[in-house]
Amino acid sequence: MLARLLKKPFVRAYATNNQLFLSKDVSKDIPTHELFQKLGFTKQPSSGLVHWLPLGLRILRNVENIIHTEMRRVDAEEVALSSLSAAALWKTTGRWDNRELFKLQDAKGADYCLAPTCEEEITDIVKAHVGSYKDLPLIMYQVARKYRDEKRPRAGLLRGREFLMKDAYSFDVSETHALVTYDKVYGAYKAIFRTLKIPFAIAEADTGDIGGSLSHEWHYVHHSGEDSLFTCSSCGSTSNIEKTLALPEVDSVPVDTAEVRYFLNESKDTLVALYYPVGRTLVPLFLKEEIPDLNTKSTLTDEETLAKFMEGEEIIGKSIIRVMDARLHDRTILPDFPVPFQRGSFTTLTGLPLVEAREGEVCYKCEEGRLERQKAIEVGHTFFLGTRYSAPLNATFTNEFGKPELMSMGCYGIGVSRIIAAIAEVTRDMEGFVWPATIAPFQVTIIEGPGKNYQQTVAMMDGVAQSLKEGGITVNRDFRPLERFGLGKKIRDSNLIGVPLVVIAGKALPRLEIEVRGKRWEQKETYLWQELRARKQEAWQWEVSEVKGREKHIVHVDGFVEVVQALLKDM
Amino acid sequence: MLARLLKKPFVRAYATNNQLFLSKDVSKDIPTHELFQKLGFTKQPSSGLVHWLPLGLRILRNVENIIHTEMRRVDAEEVALSSLSAAALWKTTGRWDNRELFKLQDAKGADYCLAPTCEEEITDIVKAHVGSYKDLPLIMYQVARKYRDEKRPRAGLLRGREFLMKDAYSFDVSETHALVTYDKVYGAYKAIFRTLKIPFAIAEADTGDIGGSLSHEWHYVHHSGEDSLFTCSSCGSTSNIEKTLALPEVDSVPVDTAEVRYFLNESKDTLVALYYPVGRTLVPLFLKEEIPDLNTKSTLTDEETLAKFMEGEEIIGKSIIRVMDARLHDRTILPDFPVPFQRGSFTTLTGLPLVEAREGEVCYKCEEGRLERQKAIEVGHTFFLGTRYSAPLNATFTNEFGKPELMSMGCYGIGVSRIIAAIAEVTRDMEGFVWPATIAPFQVTIIEGPGKNYQQTVAMMDGVAQSLKEGGITVNRDFRPLERFGLGKKIRDSNLIGVPLVVIAGKALPRLEIEVRGKRWEQKETYLWQELRARKQEAWQWEVSEVKGREKHIVHVDGFVEVVQALLKDM
Known part of the structure; x- marks a missing residue:
């Protein structure tokens, strides 16, 4: 199957409506990182490196914006640190001898690495700018490229050698305050992952090379994941296998x-x-x-x-x-x-x-529940660091009594490019990608279908598209000639690239057809659109049906924008 | 003078209202790149490298947004290419032996450079995605970090070893079409530089190592510049000294x-x-x-x-x-x-x-005008490339007759970090930075000055600040205790970091005082605020005066947001 698909020539790229865009039949047989490339979301120039093309970059920007919004909400201040980091600081903290550092020399022979993370640099900056306890707490963050010379780069975006990471660092006057800040960022992470819609797991984790004493990993549960999580059936606590303590199975x-x-x-x-x-x-x-x-x-x-x-x-x-x-x-x-x-x-x-826990053993914490094992993809990690970096770099502030004290730190990462790969992996199906509406490259595809007057339909949809945009919705219009591509092919293409809704403006005008591709990840008694329909069904001649397992709405153009907004909210 | 200033300890950083912010007296004696660092806009960890701190990053983001807006307007599509570029492509185009390339090897011994520009990579991508003449024209662009191992990095942002660049690349079916696209991007550049307000010069330039046959440089005229431009007093044409043809002086x-x-x-x-x-x-x-x-x-x-x-x-x-x-x-x-x-x-x-032209010689083009020489800082460069890269990389498309043809290319750079350094250099005065309103880290500083009821004033200004934000204006509120910092010091600090307007809410309430720090770079008969005042002077009790050479407005809070918007439009 794979071989046959790979041999088919790709449907030619075409640039319409300002996006570069490819289209191709897919199946589960194609690995996700290849699908990204086939559909023109990304290109991998070498193993572990990624070029983001227009379609993929739209998703990346959406994820970035969600992160910026929540980080600002907890008063984190954005910085953009150099990717080149001089050897000296890394030697001070004992991290220069890391074999995964990309190292290089400049023309003068000075040693640099391509930063894989920025504890050293940021601590050095904050140390220079912060004098008094009154300047704290402080959270600094950036969304920046990071580098790691992985021996075995995996699946393109999932474990890259160059990757986009949101890294945040917190500075406090004491361990107690630092833990309050930790909770605050923890809250921001929850908000970020909720906005991304896909169910996630938070696991207690080992702090590893970064150091520190408290840490959580943020995961998407999926059979392709490289991490193993255990969750207790009784107390509900989740932890990484590296951190899961277990007692023998009952009997x-x-x-x-x-x-x-x-x-x-x-x-x-x-x-x-x-x-x-x-x-x-x-x-x-x-x-x-x-x-x-x-x-x-x-x-x-x-x-x-x-x-x-x-x-x-x-x-x-x-x-x-x-x-x-x-x-x-x-x-x-x-x-x-x-x-x-x-x-x-x-x-x-x-x-x-x-020893490492096994499924079915008893939770050491509550001594009651049975441990269940799941594979997962790690996409975020939060660490309480204490003085792991402030001590060697002597990052102090002056306390209320005029005495210097070491700052207490935390650091917080989200793999931005990895999160996209992980969401793609978790959500894709036989028809292609299925993006949450909050990060989809477009939220709606508009297709002018077979109708009486194509020009009139297009003109009308210009207005509709404009209203959608004003309502904060991103729109892709598929202007390819219907005679050549066909309605079915156009719908399949939109589904393939994972746009949550396809709108067909055609025979039923002034009613529009909406085909739902997006998924509702949360289980709710009533979804937003159902509440809206309870009030507006008649006014907007709003019909709902299921066609070949797919939810389909037909709604009058008057209520269209509101219906689309309501539908997208739950996806 | 400089020595004395350098010895003074910096006023301590303080984080209020979510920005890290430093303050310090300055004078012209301090080089601009040091001023950036003293005021906490940036930090230079090593020669030619820059960390962007919150204040500086706000400016950077503003410049980026202006560029994105205009590039999108000419249908350019955004990409984000890897910073690591494998040696092979560079060898194909003969650019691997560049001594300013930062080169590195991965653990497997494969050679990479840190990309200084992306003609090779982007051509390789477009070649793979573009099949037919119908896919063209295409403009791809990114705002990305670039690397050049400069022997003599200069003044931090001005000539860095890592710098932020907007690089765009165009692909067309023929030289004629490529020149149309060149003009389109040329127009986008004009729009970008007009939005940045500072007067600029466009000079015919030599194409240098990039290759191609037509190119323009975009400059800010300033005595500190490293480039020399000649402008003809008669035909008005401007060109770089490398490209200026001159006849001997008359007599x-x-x-x-x-x-x-x-x-x-x-x-x-x-x-x-x-x-x-x-x-x-x-x-x-x-x-x-x-x-x-x-x-x-x-x-x-x-x-x-x-x-x-x-x-x-x-x-x-x-x-x-x-x-x-x-x-x-x-x-x-x-x-x-x-x-x-x-x-x-x-x-x-x-x-x-x-030979190189000299001031006073006669323009070779019109054989009439006298050449005038100016020093300038280059901030942008546009090149028509033709087939300089598409030929060695064999980037072809299929023409109407089904035959392969080489694409005709252009490339277009703007030094984003450099533009900020150049604007700082051109505009700064004895009081500090003077940012154009379109890129200032904040557009307005609000100071609750001495008044009857501080709490009431603050509450009222909460509403005003909210209205400003809703009007798209960025606001900095200086909440430092007035008793300790004083009104004069607070105004000086706002002027120092280059905020165009300072608003004082105090004794005159419900009228607010606006001190104008920003400059009007365009000469106009009537500025926007003057038009507005002609209509609203009485309704808003709007007084204008000049205090110690500084324009000052007193205006009723009812008209305040509109007045601020009008004032900012011309700065």
Whole structure:
């Protein structure tokens, strides 16, 4: 199927009504990033790089505008930082040795990277401009290109080497205030994702390389996603697999044998032995709270760890902690302990989750619910950072008592280009894209269909199109000759590029036909159009039917703009 | 003076009313790019790189919007191309060996540059999407960051290594059509520069490395500029010094002695000797029309050129052209001719301009006017390219007869960040920046001055500010405590950052005072506000005065929004 489609020549580009626009039959067989290219939304000049063409750029701008609106609402101030960032700042925070940084030298041999994120630069700016506690809180943000030399760029927009990101950074006088700001931005994110209509999930997440102690990921649930989320059937909490603590399944079969791995703490005077069921994936980070100084980043083998621990004659002052995964029990057979220590010198912790959760296991938080696993695409991430960056960069303010204090920070990302790829992936069907009305390249396609007088119809629709535009609705008019392209083909093309509504002005004039392509993602008792129709059905001769599974409205031109507005609100 | 100012600590940043904002006394002594930084418009993290902070970014967005509006009006379609461009395309057009390209390699060793301009990429895209003559004409544009590893970055925004540029590219079926499109974009440029208010000059220019045969530069005339323009006092034509042909001054002293330089044509069978007045700057390119195949890019010394010409025994088929600059005459002493050729085998051209024009010389075009020289800052450039890029990249369309033909192209740049630096440079005065109302970070500053009831005044101005915003006017409210900052200081701060109008709501309520900071760049019989006042003076108790050289209006709050709108229209 794919092969056959790829061999067909693309329908020729044509520039009408100021947009470059391609059209082509599609099917689910074509990967989404190829569909983007076939339909002229984007072009990928090299792996992981994207040129945005007019159709795709319209969507991008719409998403950007939604983000700007909500970020301004929480008093975030927009900046636009240089994409070139000098090595010095990155060395100060220890992030220069990142293999995914695109690095380059200028003619004078100075080192730069193409910024993948801007904690360093923004902290440096705020540090220079903020003097007193009165200047805080402050949220700075930008929508800017970011760079990451991904080893395996994926699906064009989904994991690009150059991508568009909204990155925001907050600065506060204390951790308490920073958490208030965190909540504020969290609220802005909710508003953004609600405007985008597609159902989303918020997951507790590990803070990873960025640092900090609290973080949430924002996801679209989809089988193609690379992330795994667990949601508890009882307390409802959702978390990334990297962060999901679980207890064994109710009535699970006892685990007979355990594996072990050895770690040291930072000061290397404590050996930590982690026992867990054979074949499961150990996550040492799960012990962050119980053993805060555990060196989970060690790349040593067990033998090397043990040898390091035994170095020197001194045994006094050294200790051993054994930790038993919650899935083990008294009779589980443990590997022999390889170090000659007295049994009494062990500390033993039991009942802790040490391995990746599995579907069906019990939520560690409420100890009641069953964990359900879903694949998801991460599109946003919010981090509480504390002093992770303000400390090394010495970003201080003067407090009420005239003393310098470190600012407490947060950072907040949304993958703008990725969100578009993710929404496309989640919503597309056999007929093509299905964009939410808030980001669709056009909200309405107008087709002058077969009618008595084509010229008169066009003139009338000029007025209708103008009214739609004045009502804040974006309109695409398909002026291609009907004899050559046909009504059916024109409707299919509009559906293909994901325009929520197709309007046909033809035989039924002065009534117009509206075919609904967009989806209603929210479950509601009554949708807006239904409320409107309850009042206006007769006045506007408003009929609704379903034709081949598709909702169709016929409505008098007098009520047309209001009907369209009402329909779009729920899509 | 400068030293003293630099030592003063900056007045602390404060974030009020959602903008980060700094304030500082200034004088002409501070270079403009430092003023940008001192006032918190921008920050330069490294030489030639710029971070846009909230105040500066507001100006940038305003300029962008003006450009978008006019580009859309000529049916240009927006794209957003990747900043990373693979080496292959650049090698095809012979532009990879540019020393100012920022080059980098990805982890796989593939070569990229940071795009300084996008002829290659856009031609490649259009080539893939355009099939037939029916798809043309097409104008594509973007406002995007560009990169150039300048050896001597200058004054921050003026010549940056990363800069914001509007670049547009046009594609047509023939040279004739391409020239029509060129005129269309030329018209859009005029509209853009008129909206920016500052007087501008359009100069005929050399096409340089970009290639093509027709080009215009768009300039702001200013003594700090690096370009030199000549304007004819009679025919009014303006051209860059690189392109200005001139005849000697009327009644000029005869030139007694000449210098000579030798060139070859491309096929090396013709020696061209250029004779010109001693001490003047020779421009071999001026002979483009008379000797089209002259190799003006030769880096050979005269000795090497002569040696090359004399290579081989064969003299038949070789010829010599002597060209005399128009400033020479019959009795000018010429250097001896170094090659043993018979006098009769020379061709001699006389009366041609061969050297850079000087102020006071006569215009070669009309042979009447006197040339006047001005320094200028180049902010835009339009090029007719022909097939310079479509030929090597084989960008063809199918003509009416089904045959492939090369597209004819144009390209059009505006230095967006540079335009802001140039306007700042041209307009600033002892009090700070003076932005045109169309791009000012705010158009109006509202200060609640000393009055009877501060709270009541603020409440009233909330309504006024709202009305202004609804009238499309951007407002900055200065809520800093009056006791601490003082009215005078607040007015100075608003003037400093270049806000065109300051409004004081205080003692005269319900009348408001408007101090005019903005300039009227156009000379008009009657300005808009004067027309309005002729009708409304009494109804609105509208008084106008001049206080310390500054225009001041006092007007009743009822007419306030209209007065502000009228005042801003001319600034």
